[in-house]
Amino acid sequence: MKIKIGVIFGxxxxxxxxxxxxxxxxxxxxxxxKYEIVPIYISKAGxxxxxxxxxxxxxxxxxxxxxxxLTPITIVNNGKNVNIVRYPMKKLGNNIINTIDVxxxxxxxxxxxxxxIAGYLEMLQVPYIGCDMLSASIGMDKIMMRxxxxxxxxxxxxxxxxxxxxxxKEEEKIINEIEEKLRYPLIVKAGNLGSSxxxxxxxxxxxxKEAIEYSMQFSDRVMVENAIVNLKxxxxxxxxxxxxxxxxxxxxxxxxxxxxxxxxxxxxxxKTKAGEVxxxxxxxxxxxxxxPAEISDEMKSEIQELAIKTFKVLGCSGVSRIDFLxxxxxxxxxxxxxxxxxxxxxxxxxxxxxxxxxxxIDELVDIALKRKREREKLVFSYDQNILALQGNKIGIKK
Numbered sequence: 001m002k003i004k005i006g007v008i009f010g011x012x013x014x015x016x017x018x019x020x021x022x023x024x025x026x027x028x029x030x031x032x033x034k035y036e037i038v039p040i041y042i043s044k045a046g047x048x049x050x051x052x053x054x055x056x057x058x059x060x061x062x063x064x065x066x067x068x069x070l071t072p073i074t075i076v077n078n079g080k081n082v083n084i085v086r087y088p089m090k091k092l093g094n095n096i097i098n099t100i101d102v103x104x105x106x107x108x109x110x111x112x113x114x115x116x117i118a119g120y121l122e123m124l125q126v127p128y129i130g131c132d133m134l135s136a137s138i139g140m141d142k143i144m145m146r147x148x149x150x151x152x153x154x155x156x157x158x159x160x161x162x163x164x165x166x167x168x169k170e171e172e173k174i175i176n177e178i179e180e181k182l183r184y185p186l187i188v189k190a191g192n193l194g195s196s197x198x199x200x201x202x203x204x205x206x207x208x209k210e211a212i213e214y215s216m217q218f219s220d221r222v223m224v225e226n227a228i229v230n231l232k233x234x235x236x237x238x239x240x241x242x243x244x245x246x247x248x249x250x251x252x253x254x255x256x257x258x259x260x261x262x263x264x265x266x267x268x269x270x271k272t273k274a275g276e277v278x279x280x281x282x283x284x285x286x287x288x289x290x291x292p293a294e295i296s297d298e299m300k301s302e303i304q305e306l307a308i309k310t311f312k313v314l315g316c317s318g319v320s321r322i323d324f325l326x327x328x329x330x331x332x333x334x335x336x337x338x339x340x341x342x343x344x345x346x347x348x349x350x351x352x353x354x355x356x357x358x359x360x361i362d363e364l365v366d367i368a369l370k371r372k373r374e375r376e377k378l379v380f381s382y383d384q385n386i387l388a389l390q391g392n393k394i395g396i397k398k
Contacts (some may be wrong), residue, residue, distance in 0.1 A: 002036045003365065006075075006084070006100035006126075008107060008117065009342070010042040014218070015108035022342050023106040024057045029347070029357040035365075038084060038098050041070065042107070048073045050084055050097060073097060075124060082126040102368055103128040106342035113340060114140040114192060127372035129364045130341030135315040139340045141192045143223050145314070149335055152313045154306060156335050157325070158182060159225040161191065164216045175205065178224050185229065188212055191221030201227060230328040233336075234293050236303050237346035238311040239319045239360065241367055245311050247304035249352040252293035291352055299326070302333055310335050317371060318364050321346045 007030075009023035010016055027037050039054035043063075049070035053059045059066050074087040086095040103126050105117045115137035121128040131139060138144050149156040160178045167174050178186070188211035190198025198218035200211035208224070215222045237248035293300070307322040316338070323336040341364075347357035 002034060004036045004038055004099055004101045005030060005365070006038045006040050006082075006103045008040045008042065008103055008105045010044070011107040011109075011111045011117075012042075012044060012046050013107070013109035013111055015110075015112075016044055019106055019108040019112065019342065020057070020060055022108065022345065025345060025347070025357075026104060026106055026361065027055055030361055031358050034362075038100050040073070040075070040084070043067060048075070048087075071097065075100075077124045077126070082124055100126060102126070102365055104364075105130060106345075108342055109140075110192075112342060127368045129368045130318040131314075131316050131320070132371075135317070136340055138314055139316065139320070139338045142189055142337060143191050143221060145337065146223070146225075148314065149310065152309075154310055154313065154335055155333060157225045157228075159223050161221060161223045164220045164222060167212060167216070167222065171209075175208065178208065179205070182224065182226050184208075185227040186211075187225050187227045188215050189223045189225070190215045190219035191223055192219050228325050228327045228334075232295075232326040232328050234295060234299075234303055234324045234326055234333075235321055235346075235349070236307040236324070237319060237321045237349040238307050238316070239350070239363060239367075240311075241317045241371065242312050242315055245308050247307050248346065248349040249291065250293040250295065250300050250303055251349060251352075252290040252295070254288040254290065291348070295326070299331070299333065306333065306335060310338060314338060316340060318367055319346060319360065321349070 007023050007027055009019045011019060013019065023039070027039065030037055037055065039050055041049045041051075041054050043049065049067060050073050051070035053066060053069050059069075072087055073084050076083045076085050081099045082101075083096045084098040084100065086097055089095040103121050103124075105112060105121065105128060107113070107117050111117060113136060115131070115133040115135075118128065118131060118136050119133045122133065130136065138148055143159075143161040146156055146159055146161075158181065160174075160181055162174050185201055185203045186208060188200050188202055188208065198215045200207075200214050202208040202211045212222055212224070233253055234250050235253060236250045238245050239248070240246055295303070303324055306324070310322050311320055318341045320341070321339045323339065325334045325336045326332070327334075345357075345360070347360055350360050351357065
């Protein structure tokens with residue numbers, strides 16, 4: 001019997017379309033001899049749908065018309081199965097459309113990578129691929145992640161973080177703090193977004209204020225950090241869990257600017273020489289890169305070790321891509337950020353080691369089922385009914 005994989009994607013996020021691309025990558029490479037794909041699309045309004053047309057990227061060019069061809073659903077655990085149920089339900093007939101054995105969330109950004117979908121799947125008690133709530137939320141939150149990295153003494157850039165409301169009240173005080181603790185040029189980032197959204201570079205105090213106001217459009221918190229002038233970016237993927245994790249080959253992405261932009265990552269690389277979109281289904285895989293990265297064996301080993309340490313310190317599971325910043329003037333290596341599922345399936349990094357995308361998905365399913373087995377051994381409730389035993393003491397009348 002085939003394992004049914006519920007691929008969940010879309011969602012209420014500025015990265016909605018990127019999630020569709022990632023889901024398409026995954027569904028195209030799932031071995032349909034072993035698995036049955038159950039596509040679950042969450043619209044920009046937050047409603048769930050399923051349907052065969054979700055399997056083909058070509059239908060997403062007109063989302064409004066696509067929704068008319070789909071079946072609105074909800075997901076229900078009935079104690080035996082996790083069911084895909086028609087919603088609203090019909091008064092007559094069977095409303096159960098399908099079931100899922102494993103969930104594969106490929107939702108980017110808010111409500112996805114931030115741990116929200118992981119919490120939802122935990123409540124449904126369905127095995128799911130990727131990080132749990134805590135590790136996903138820390139990985140998505142640039143500020144909290146930086147604090148954890150500093151605590152674990154993992155090399156990362158110095159920074160200043162603040163709430164947008166505080167900046168509005170005390171702009172001069174915060175600007176002074178930034179200029180005292182850091183030095184120009186600076187990178188200004190929205191506190192909890194991915195795909196290079198809400199990020200700008202600042203070389204002067206005027207540019208700094210403009211960059212902060214820009215980032216505040218995307219998040220209620222802002223992080224400002226030192227920029228590396230002579231920069232090399234290197235990425236490394238990790239697959240596994242906290243007990244067993246291995247590192248991929250390293251890559252050096254090549255952007256058209258000093259900061260890899262949303263354009264660099266998802267649009268420029270997806271076009272043919274004639275300028276037409278070539279399916280748009282590869283996302284980061286189409287980005288120009290040096291693979292393997294042009295770094296020494298010593299630096300490669302250092303980056304791979306730091307990637308594994310970061311993955312484990314954050315309590316990650318599944319596959320993640322850790323992005324590093326290298327100062328070419330000093331050869332110092334810094335962890336920049338982690339991109340957890342669904343932000344980094346990183347199949348091209350694993351293909352460079354001889355692992356196919358199909359094999360990677362097999363391993364991710366195994367890791368998800370392993371975590372489910374391990375968590376079933378944990379105690380979540382006591383056999384004693386405290387309300388029955390201590391009723392009189394806590395004010396329950398007979």
